[in-house]
Structure formats: structure tokens, C-alpha cells
Amino acid sequence: MPPLIFSLQLAFTLAVCAFLIVPVVLSVLAGLTVNYFVGLESGLTLKWVIEVWNGYRDTLFRSVGIALACLALTLVLGVPAAYALARAKSRLGRAFEELLMLPVAVPGLATALALIASYGALSGFRTSWAFILVGHALFTLPFMLRAVLAVLSAIDLKTLEEGAASLGAGPWQRFVHIVLPNCRDGILAGSLMVLTLSMGEFNLTWLLHTPLTKTLPVGLADAYASLRLEVGSAYTLLFFLMIVPLLLAMQALARPRRRRFIPADDTDLAPLALKP
Amino acid sequence: MNPVPLAIRLEGCARTFADGTRALEPLDLDIRAGETLVLLGPSGCGKTTTLRLIAGLERPDAGGRVLFDGEDVTARGIEARHVGMVFQSYALFPNMTVAENIGYGLRIRKLPIREQRARVGEMLAMMRLEALADRAVDQLSGGQRQRVALARALAVRPRALLLDEPLTALDAQLRDTLRMEINLLLRGLGITAIYVTHDQAEAMALGDRIVVMAHGRVAQVGTPRDIYHRPASAFVADFIGTMNRVRGSETADGFACAGGRLRLPPTGRGAAAVMFRPEDVRIAADDETADLAGTVTASFYLGDRTRLFVDIGDECPLTVESSARCTFRPGQAIRLNVQPDGLLVL
Numbered sequence: 271m272p273p274l275i276f277s278l279q280l281a282f283t284l285a286v287c288a289f290l291i292v293p294v295v296l297s298v299l300a301g302l303t304v305n306y307f308v309g310l311e312s313g314l315t316l317k318w319v320i321e322v323w324n325g326y327r328d329t330l331f332r333s334v335g336i337a338l339a340c341l342a343l344t345l346v347l348g349v350p351a352a353y354a355l356a357r358a359k360s361r362l363g364r365a366f367e368e369l370l371m372l373p374v375a376v377p378g379l380a381t382a383l384a385l386i387a388s389y390g391a392l393s394g395f396r397t398s399w400a401f402i403l404v405g406h407a408l409f410t411l412p413f414m415l416r417a418v419l420a421v422l423s424a425i426d427l428k429t430l431e432e433g434a435a436s437l438g439a440g441p442w443q444r445f446v447h448i449v450l451p452n453c454r455d456g457i458l459a460g461s462l463m464v465l466t467l468s469m470g471e472f473n474l475t476w477l478l479h480t481p482l483t484k485t486l487p488v489g490l491a492d493a494y495a496s497l498r499l500e501v502g503s504a505y506t507l508l509f510f511l512m513i514v515p516l517l518l519a520m521q522a523l524a525r526p527r528r529r530r531f532i533p534a535d536d537t538d539l540a541p542l543a544l545k546p
Numbered sequence: 547m548n549p550v551p552l553a554i555r556l557e558g559c560a561r562t563f564a565d566g567t568r569a570l571e572p573l574d575l576d577i578r579a580g581e582t583l584v585l586l587g588p589s590g591c592g593k594t595t596t597l598r599l600i601a602g603l604e605r606p607d608a609g610g611r612v613l614f615d616g617e618d619v620t621a622r623g624i625e626a627r628h629v630g631m632v633f634q635s636y637a638l639f640p641n642m643t644v645a646e647n648i649g650y651g652l653r654i655r656k657l658p659i660r661e662q663r664a665r666v667g668e669m670l671a672m673m674r675l676e677a678l679a680d681r682a683v684d685q686l687s688g689g690q691r692q693r694v695a696l697a698r699a700l701a702v703r704p705r706a707l708l709l710d711e712p713l714t715a716l717d718a719q720l721r722d723t724l725r726m727e728i729n730l731l732l733r734g735l736g737i738t739a740i741y742v743t744h745d746q747a748e749a750m751a752l753g754d755r756i757v758v759m760a761h762g763r764v765a766q767v768g769t770p771r772d773i774y775h776r777p778a779s780a781f782v783a784d785f786i787g788t789m790n791r792v793r794g795s796e797t798a799d800g801f802a803c804a805g806g807r808l809r810l811p812p813t814g815r816g817a818a819a820v821m822f823r824p825e826d827v828r829i830a831a832d833d834e835t836a837d838l839a840g841t842v843t844a845s846f847y848l849g850d851r852t853r854l855f856v857d858i859g860d861e862c863p864l865t866v867e868s869s870a871r872c873t874f875r876p877g878q879a880i881r882l883n884v885q886p887d888g889l890l891v892l
Contacts, residue, residue, distance in 0.1 A: 426635060434650070539690065542673060542730070543671055
């Protein structure tokens with residue numbers, strides 16, 4: 271490749287990277303700077319991070335809690351639903367699948383308003399974090415379902431199950447031994463989506479939360495709107511520290527198992543060892 | 547050591563699918579303990595449905611009954627029928643190794659671990675798969691997969707083995723070898739086996755008896771010899787092997803047709819058509835006494851023999867086989883003798 275073209279490509283790539291990364295770096299730096307308007311020469315500090323930790327720690331734990339609860343809920347609801355849809359290849363099943371995608375298409379605000387209109391009168395429920403959880407589960411369920419369904423549709427589930435049944439396995443054994451292990455990759459991919467979506471969800475949560483059930487993104491909006499820029503940025507930094515290891519872990523788990531390639535052909539198939 | 551083979555009986559088993567398609571007309575079938583019964587027919591003839599009814603993967607329409615050794619098992623699902631099954635696609639579990647696949651039925655039956663290991667080892671040895679025990683199934687060749695599927699089905703020592711086109715996914719040469727192996731295996735085990743295929747050569751080689759099926763009905767049940775030499779209908783005659791058909795009329799001294807006269811023994815029925823197989827035709831050396839005269843229209847060299855199409859003036863040309871060393875040109879006149887005992891009237 272001519273060096274000029276290579277240099278241009280490299281420059282372009284670096285420019286795009288910079289465009290994406292510089293704001294992140296600036297935001298992180300802002301959270302660590304004594305006075306952002308003065309600049310870095312004002313010195314670096316953990317003051318803002320500690321302030322956020324002391325003031326907003328509960329939102330952080332609440333977000334993690336809701337995300338994990340949401341994951342549990344979507345696993346319990348989504349995996350069996352995907353299994354049922356994969357087995358029922360009927361038109362009704364297809365229609366139902368489309369219906370389940372609705373919460374993604376409908377704006378979060380509309381879903382939230384519908385939830386408030388329906389259940390807002392149940393004050394115990396309205397003021398608990400479970401109310402937010404319901405919204406998150408509605409919004410993330412399609413992602414779990416789609417991820418699992420895609421994997422299940424790619425394997426010949428019916429025949430595999432018939433094979434297991436022919437060996438004596440009942441419905442529950444087939445589900446645990448055959449269905450679940452073979453949709454492992456879909457479940458992991460779906461879990462990754464659900465955790466990150468729930469963790470970062472703002473639209474729905476903004477309407478569903480109460481002052482006592484703020485989640486991290488809601489708290490973040492709060493901090494940016496009413497406090498110093500440095501505090502908001504420190505808040506972002508904490509969010510980062512929490513979500514990046516999670517993303518990396520999930521990504522590592524979701525990586526397809528690489529198997530050593532072993533060439534196999536039938537030229538060396540030995541004759542059966544039959545007893546005379 | 548080997549379990550007592552199972553006798554299976556189907557009584558009035560019909561199968562209508564939810565969309566109203568009749569896959570199987572009411573069927574009565576007796577499968578003897580220890581025999582290999584082949585269900586043979588073109589696709590859509592109901593052979594796989596019949597197998598699935600026996601397996602318990604499908605239920606017959608109301609009134610149909612499936613009996614195992616006289617016991618009604620119609621209401622039982624496949625998991626309670628204790629039959630081994632080999633699927634066309636093998637249905638090996640991708641999340642398990644070869645050994646885990648073979649041992650799955652034993653694990654479900656909660657056999658002691660020691661016994662499970664011993665049996666899996668036994669099956670691996672018999673199938674010559676010892677070296678592959680810890681491989682994933684997607685690291686196996688077609689023939690190896692087929693063996694794992696067989697081993698998995700046999701590991702639980704079923705009293706009947708059901709095979710749904712087990713060789714269809716393999717290439718031709720391997721198919722021939724494995725067909726022979728399966729034959730030896732089934733006979734060695736003495737197990738009742740029901741084998742579904744659309745391949746008549748496979749059916750001939752494996753079956754103690756063959757059930758030829760068409761359009762959801764049984765066209766004929768018989769030994770391979772019966773089916774080949776005494777087909778019950780024109781469908782069976784045409785489906786199995788190659789059959790020549792000549793129209794004409796029965797006379798006092800044989801059967802008069804275009805191209806000559808066949809030495810048909812009197813049938814007393816006034817036959818209007820006779821059939822015979824290519825191997826019952828001889829190319830006549832003596833022009834005067836030959837049964838038929840015709841013209842070669844095409845000649846195909848097959849290596850071990852030459853296949854000729856001969857026009858005798860009837861609607862369809864005859865198919866005739868000759869030794870590979872003789873050469874024939876299209877347009878050449880030819881005379882044929884047909885063995886009288888090879889003539890069929892339906």
C-alpha cells in the first residue's frame with residue numbers, strides 16, 4: 271500500500287477515535303480537577319469523587335440491585351418464553367413475538383405514563399423500587415428473548431429433544447440437559463444487554479422514580495442540573511468504574527468457545543468390533 | 547446378555563395431521579420379535595409417520611392402538627417406551643462429548659456411575675470410537691456421527707431399535723459399507739429393528755421383511771425375494787428395480803405382442819400386459835427361435851454390464867442388459883429371449 275494512502279487512513283482512524291474518546295477523557299478529568307474552569311493547573315483531587323460517594327452512593331447500589339433483579343426477572347420470563355416461541359412455529363407465535371418487541375418501539379415516556387396511570391394509585395408499589403424494576407423488565411425483556419430465540423432457532427431443537435426423549439428424558443430433563451446448555455451463548459448475550467440497558471436506563475426511570483428511589487442515571491441528571499460540573503463528572507467516573515468491569519466480564523463469558531479444529535473424514539473409519 | 551427382542555403390533559393406526567392431511571391410512575402391521583422390518587417407499591408415503599407412531603413421537607388417530615408384546619402402549623410417550631432411535635440427522639447433543647452422548651440414556655436411567663462407565667466403554671469399543679471419546683460431536687465426520695448415534699441408541703439396551711433413514715446423510719461408498727455393518731450388528735444383537743428408507747437397495751440388503759408403502763397405505767409386505775419377484779401391484783413392480791411392461795393379448799400358446807410372442811404359461815385370466823425384469827432377458831444368438839425382435843435405440847456402458855434400450859414397437863422401449871464386452875450401436879437389429887418364469891401378470 272502506498273505510504274501516503276496508509277498515512278491518510280491512519281490519520282482518519284485516529285481522528286475518529288479522538289472524536290469518540292476525547293469527551294470521555296475530558297469528562298473523567300473534569301471529575302478529578304479541582305476547578306474545571308481554571309483547568310488542570312488548578313490541580314487533581316479525589317474530593318469530588320468522595321463527595322459523590324457520600325451523597326449518591328445509594329443510587330449506585332440501587333441501580334446495581336435493580337439491574338440484577340431485572341436480569342433475574344428477564345431470565346425467568348424470557349428464556350422459557352423464547353423456548354416456547356421456538357417450539358411453536360405457528361403464525362400466532364410470530365405475532366406474539368412482534369408484540370413482545372413493542373416496549374422497545376414505544377417511547378419509554380409513554381410506557382412509564384401507562385404504568386403510572388395503571389398502578390400509580392397503589393402507593394406502596396408506586397413508591398418502591400419494584401415499580402422501576404417493572405419498567406426495566408418491560409423494556410429489556412425483548413432483548414433477552416430475541417437473543418435466546420435467535421440461538422434456539424439456529425439449532426434443530428425439535429429433533430434434539432426427540433433424541434433426548436428417546437433415551438428416556440422427560441420434559442424437565444430435556445430443558446435442563448439439552449435446551450439450556452445449547453442456548454448458553456444466547457443467554458449470555460441477552461444478559462449482557464439486559465444488565466447494561468437497565469443500568470443506563472433514564473427515560474422510563476425519570477418518570478417512575480420517587481425522591482427516595484433514584485437510580486444512578488437519574489442521580490446523574492440531578493447532579494449535572496443542580497451541582498458543579500466537577501461533581502457530575504466524578505459521578506460519571508464512578509458509573510464507568512462500575513460498568514466497565516461488568517461489560518468486560520460479560521464479553522469474556524459470551525465469547526464463543528473456540529474448539530481446536532480437527533479434520534475428520536471417513537477414510538479411517540475402522541470396521542465395527544462385533545462379537546461373532 | 548442381550549435383552550429379549552420385542553414384538554410390535556399396530557392395529558388400525560391412522561394419522562391425520564392438524565391441517566387435515568392424512569399421512570397414514572388405517573394400518574395393521576405385525577412386527578415379529580427379532581426381525582428387521584424395512585419400511586420402504588417414496589417420500590410422503592407414510593413410512594416415517596409409521597416409525598414415529600411406533601416410537602411414540604406421534605399418536606395414532608382415535609381407534610388406533612400400538613401394542614408392545616401384547617401390551618397397549620398407545621398412551622405412552624417415547625420416553626416411557628424404551629425403544630432406541632437413530633435419527634436421520636443423528637440428533638447428537640452439541641453440548642456433550644461423544645462419551646457423554648453415548649452415556650446420556652444411562653445417566654437418565656440413573657445407573658450407578660461405574661456401570662455407566664463400563665457400558666459407555668463397551669459401546670465405544672464396539673463402535674471403534676475409543677480414540678474419540680472426549681471429542682465434541684462437531685469434530686466428527688459423518689460416519690463417526692452415525693456410529694455415535696447408533697451407540698447412544700444401543701447403550702440403554704433397548705428391546706427394539708428404530709432407524710429413520712440413518713444412512714441418507716452419508717456419501718454413497720460409505721453408505722454401502724455401513725449398510726453391511728448395520729446388517730451384521732442387528733443380526734448379532736438379535737434385536738427387533740424397524741428401518742425406514744427410500745432406497746430399495748438398502749431395503750433389499752437389510753430387511754427380513756419389507757413393507758412397501760405408497761400414499762399412506764401398505765402396497766405390499768413380504769420378504770425381499772417376494773417383493774422383487776412377485777410384486778403385488780404395478781406400483782411395487784415399478785418402485786423396486788427396473789421392470790419392462792409389454793402390452794398384447796394372451797393366446798393359446800403364449801402372449802402375442804408387438805415384436806413377437808412371449809412364452810407365457812397359461813394364466814387362465816386373458817392377460818393384456820406382462821412384465822419382466824431386464825435380467826430375465828437374453829440376447830438371442832439364433833434369429834429363428836427368438837421371442838422378440840427389435841431395434842436398439844440407446845446403449846449405456848455401465849462398466850460391469852451394458853444397458854440397452856430396445857424398441858419392439860410397443861409404447862415404451864424395453865430395458866435389456868448384456869455383458870459389458872458386447873457392443874451395440876443404436877439402430878442395430880436385435881433379437882431377445884425372455885425366460886418364461888420371469889414373466890409376471892398382474
